[in-house]
Amino acid sequence: MSKITIPSQLDTTILAETFKLLGDPTRLRILFFCLEHPRSVGDIAASLDLSQSLVSHHLRLLRGARLVRGNRQAKQIFYELADKHVSDMLVDMAHHVCEDGDD
């Protein structure tokens, strides 16, 4: 059971878009930083030593792919992962990168 389904070329492209977003160290750092609890843009920039502009640009891409969502709290906007789905996947992959080298 659990038959293997080969995605259509369109689905493949969509899937690739998501992977592509995850394929950048800066974006991954942002995502992991927001994993535990929501973080403001300024906090992200300061903690990760990135320019505010750069963080905003990346957050826009991540927002566009529904990987994160932000809600305003007074002047600041706090970003968190979009849903458990995404965070589970990240944690899962993080584990994978640690346990390397079978074979």
Add this chain to the structure above:
Amino acid sequence: MSKITIPSQLDTTILAETFKLLGDPTRLRILFFCLEHPRSVGDIAASLDLSQSLVSHHLRLLRGARLVRGNRQAKQIFYELADKHVSDMLVDMAHHVCEDGDD
């Protein structure tokens, strides 16, 4: 339990490298095509309508990241996913891309 572990900056970079490889539609198509059983380079190129050169290039990258492995069978070389680890992740992600739109 299952405490969230934030990867080091180095680990993040390594993880990103893997995601980056998965973040190309052509490579994803190659991977899914080899999911069920090993496929020769020529078969991949013909079936996916890609030049032989392009397929070889991509396979080299995938090999370098230990995402696929190939074994020679006479003139041809048959490629398959490196381990269950990789294929499980791919199938998993393929499922994710289908079930969209919570919220």
Add this chain to the structure above:
DNA sequence: TAAACACATGAACAAATATTGATATGTTTA
């Protein structure tokens, strides 16, 4: 309202990357 603060956006540039075409390497068959 004006100034200050937090974040978003646009243009521009440099670096990375996918793709192509030609050629090389290695394996088999005549």
Add this chain to the structure above:
DNA sequence: TAAACATATCAATATTTGTTCATGTGTTTA
């Protein structure tokens, strides 16, 4: 060995993409 076949590699090109700097938008406080 030579020719044919399958795959790999090299060099070059065109596109994509991450980053920066300057500026714009929206919210709060004086």
